[in-house]
Amino acid sequence: MRTKTPWASLIVALAASLSILAGLFLxxxxxxxxxTTVDFxxxxxxxxxxxxxxxxxxxxxxxxxxxxxxxxxxxxxxxPIQVTLEPPLALESxxxxxxxxxxxxxxxALTLQASEAEPLATGTSAEIFxxxxxxxxxxxxxxxxxxxxxxxGVALISGLAYLRTGxxxxxxxxxxxxxxxxxxxxxxxxxxxxxxxxxxxxxxRWDDARLTTTFVLWLVYLAYLVLRANLxxxxxxxxxxxxxxxxxxxxxxxSYLSALYLxxxxxxxxxxxGGLSPAMAAPLALVILGFTLLYAYIVGxxxxxxxxxxxxxxxxxxxxQTGGVP
Amino acid sequence: xLLVGVLLLLAFRFAAAGLLDRxxxxxxxxxxxxxxVTILFVAIVALxxxxxxxxxxxxxxxxxxxxxxxxAVFLGKFFGTFTLVAFLDAAVLLFYALFxxxxxxxxxxxxxxxxxxxxxxxxxxxxxxAAVSVQTRxxxxxxxxxxxxxxxFTVLAxxxxxxxxxxxxxxxxxxxxxxxxxxxxxxxxxxGTLLAEQVLGE
Numbered sequence: 001m002r003t004k005t006p007w008a009s010l011i012v013a014l015a016a017s018l019s020i021l022a023g024l025f026l027x028x029x030x031x032x033x034x035x036t037t038v039d040f041x042x043x044x045x046x047x048x049x050x051x052x053x054x055x056x057x058x059x060x061x062x063x064x065x066x067x068x069x070x071x072x073x074x075x076x077x078x079x080p081i082q083v084t085l086e087p088p089l090a091l092e093s094x095x096x097x098x099x100x101x102x103x104x105x106x107x108x109a110l111t112l113q114a115s116e117a118e119p120l121a122t123g124t125s126a127e128i129f130x131x132x133x134x135x136x137x138x139x140x141x142x143x144x145x146x147x148x149x150x151x152x153g154v155a156l157i158s159g160l161a162y163l164r165t166g167x168x169x170x171x172x173x174x175x176x177x178x179x180x181x182x183x184x185x186x187x188x189x190x191x192x193x194x195x196x197x198x199x200x201x202x203x204x205r206w207d208d209a210r211l212t213t214t215f216v217l218w219l220v221y222l223a224y225l226v227l228r229a230n231l232x233x234x235x236x237x238x239x240x241x242x243x244x245x246x247x248x249x250x251x252x253x254x255s256y257l258s259a260l261y262l263x264x265x266x267x268x269x270x271x272x273x274g275g276l277s278p279a280m281a282a283p284l285a286l287v288i289l290g291f292t293l294l295y296a297y298i299v300g301x302x303x304x305x306x307x308x309x310x311x312x313x314x315x316x317x318x319x320x321q322t323g324g325v326p
Numbered sequence: 327x328l329l330v331g332v333l334l335l336l337a338f339r340f341a342a343a344g345l346l347d348r349x350x351x352x353x354x355x356x357x358x359x360x361x362x363v364t365i366l367f368v369a370i371v372a373l374x375x376x377x378x379x380x381x382x383x384x385x386x387x388x389x390x391x392x393x394x395x396x397x398a399v400f401l402g403k404f405f406g407t408f409t410l411v412a413f414l415d416a417a418v419l420l421f422y423a424l425f426x427x428x429x430x431x432x433x434x435x436x437x438x439x440x441x442x443x444x445x446x447x448x449x450x451x452x453x454x455x456a457a458v459s460v461q462t463r464x465x466x467x468x469x470x471x472x473x474x475x476x477x478x479f480t481v482l483a484x485x486x487x488x489x490x491x492x493x494x495x496x497x498x499x500x501x502x503x504x505x506x507x508x509x510x511x512x513x514x515x516x517x518g519t520l521l522a523e524q525v526l527g528e
Contacts, residue, residue, distance in 0.1 A: 163524050212479055219475035226471055230462040240458045243521045244472065247454055250517050251476045251510075 009300050016293035023286030027139040137195040139283060143291040145188035145214065151181025151295060152217055155224075156249045159242035168310060169303065171238035174245060175228060176302035178221050180295055185218045213252060220248040234310075327375070327410070331368040331418045335360065339425045346426075353428035358489035361422060362482055365441060366474075368414050369407075369448045374469050376407045377460040390526060400522035404453045404515060408446060415441040433492055440492060440500065443507045444485035450514035451476050457525045480510045 158174035161167075192211070193203035205211060227244055231237035338360045345351040380386040389399055419438055423429060430437050452473050459468035488503030 163521075216475055216479050219478070223472050223475050227458070227462065227468065230464055230468055232463070236461060239524055240461060243454070243525045244458055246521060247451065247514070247517055248476060250513060251451070251480050 006301070006304070009297055009304075012293050012297045012300070016290050016297055019286050019290030019293060021290075023283045023288075023290055024139060026283035026286065027136060027280075137191050138280075139287050141188055141191040141195055142284065143288040144184045144191070146288055147291045147295045148181050148185035148188055148214070148217070150292065151177045151184060151299075152221060152249070154299075155181065155221070155245050159245035159249075162238055162242045163246075168234070168238060169307065171242065172303045172306035172310075173299070174242065176299045176306065178224050178245070179302065180298045182218065182221050182225060184291070184295065185214065185221070189214060189218055217252060220251070224248065327368055327371050327414055328417055330371050331364050331414060332421055334364045334367055335418065335421050335425050338364070353426040354431065354493050355490075356426065357422065357428065357430070357493060358486040360426075361418060361441070361489060362444065362486050364418050364422075365411075365415060365445060366448060366477070366482060368418065369411050369445060369452060370470050370473065372407055372411050372414065373449065373452045373456040373473075374459075374466055376403065376410075377456045378465065381460050386526075396522040396526050397519035399526060400453060400457070400518050401515070403457075404449055404518070407453060408449050411445045411449060412442055415445055431493055431495070433495075436497070436500075437489065437492055440485070440488055440504055440507075443504050443511065444481055444488075446511040447481035447485070447507045447514070448473075448477055450511045450518060451481075454514070454518040454521060454525060457522070481507060 154177040155174045158170045158177065162170035162174065192214075196203055196205075224241060224244055228237060228241055231240060338356070342351065342356055342360075346353070346356075377386070380389070389402075390396070392399065416438060419430070419434065419441065423434075452469075455473045455476065456469055459465050459472055462468045484503040484506045488500045488507070491497075491503065492500035
């Protein structure tokens with residue numbers, strides 16, 4: 001059996017490292033994020049209803065306005081707080097509030113932070129992140145979460161492909177992808193609460209759809225790894241793991257649905273591009289690219305190792321030995 | 327299996343004794359969580375023995391010799407286990423009423439139906455998982471490890487929510503949750519039927 005120098009994967013590894021380092025460098029030392037101030041008078045009151053805003057700047061109100069601001073960070077269960085918007089505003093800087101009533105006639109600079117960028121599509125852009133620390137965490141959190149989703153998607157596809165074709169390389173790919181995905185998911189799920197503590201004021205929210213779904217994914221694929229470890233026979237293992245991966249994936253959208261009964265705080269996927277400030281886009285793209293390449297590298301090496309192991313097992317079996325090579 | 331349920335309820339009763347005595351919590355607030363955690367474990371024990379016994383006695387192999395679709399065998403296992411668990415649900419309800427001295431605010435029958443819908447959710451995913459776990463080395467340990475992540479948010483959470491709403495008299499929202507549970511049961515049973523061929527194996 002011949003092993004060639006894995007030039008291709010070495011290049012991938014190098015590209016991954018460079019990309020991640022460049023992205024993180026830009027994130028740390030790049031230009032500071034522009035702070036967008038939104039004049040409430042520019043916006044129609046109805047556009048703000050239901051939008052999550054974060055009051056972070058200095059604000060002043062000229063007219064007396066009443067509106068309902070629901071405390072969103074501390075205890076979401078408390079009844080909406082009736083706030084009279086007159087100077088001085090009884091709002092705490094650095095906390096999240098949801099506007100549920102109508103606000104009008106407010107003038108002055110309110111720095112808005114929206115978790116959903118979409119309702120602000122009125123020519124006014126809002127920055128999503130303010131806290132400088134939390135924003136740095138995001139450069140690791142979001143790319144690792146993306147890679148984890150990608151990895152589990154690949155696991156589903158290779159599970160289906162294995163059940164259709166019965167080719168062991170699909171099983172190798174699925175296993176390698178889940179192993180790598182669990183590592184990335186672990187990073188995402190640990191950096192997430194760190195970010196949330198700073199940004200939302202709470203580390204974890206059980207009623208957030210994205211959080212719970214990611215948590216379920218993480219648990220399910222940990223269980224997948226336990227299942228793999230408990231099955232010795234290659235074909236049986238491949239078959240059952242593929243089936244479990246498929247069943248597991250079915251529960252994911254349903255977990256999401258059941259958690260969606262309660263709102264999500266996350267920026268919705270697909271909208272993030274529009275909502276992210278351009279200063280964040282470049283480093284973020286680099287880090288995402290880097291982590292994706294890193295994933296490809298790890299999975300590629302892992303699949304190759306599995307293939308060699310199988311060949312070795314086959315050779316050992318041909319040589320009349322029993323059992324595999326440890 | 328019934329013994330497991332009774333013992334679990336007893337454990338919960340002891341755990342909550344202080345709270346109940348102080349009046350810090352009433353049986354109505356306790357019921358959703360206690361009932362569903364008990365039923366989850368009762369269902370796991372029922373599933374575990376349903377497959378393990380068949381495998382040990384070789385009757386599973388006999389079933390697979392049937393000139394029938396594997397999906398039919400899977401559905402048969404599902405309905406068999408469901409019938410058993412349906413009785414156990416009723417028993418769990420009775421013992422809860424007994425241990426916690428609570429009459430379910432006259433909603434006993436509606437609650438039982440909700441328990442059945444939720445149990446169907448546990449079992450539809452559970453039958454496939456049990457068919458997988460029974461073939462592993464430490465099978466009795468594997469079943470909960472594989473099953474609980476799948477049902478935690480899809481069955482357990484809406485079931486507990488629905489039960490709480492039902493007991494609070496909010497029937498409409500309770501059925502909303504029941505519909506979600508039924509949808510999951512149906513979805514998981516479909517996937518199970520389709521995958522039965524691969525999982526039940528040779």
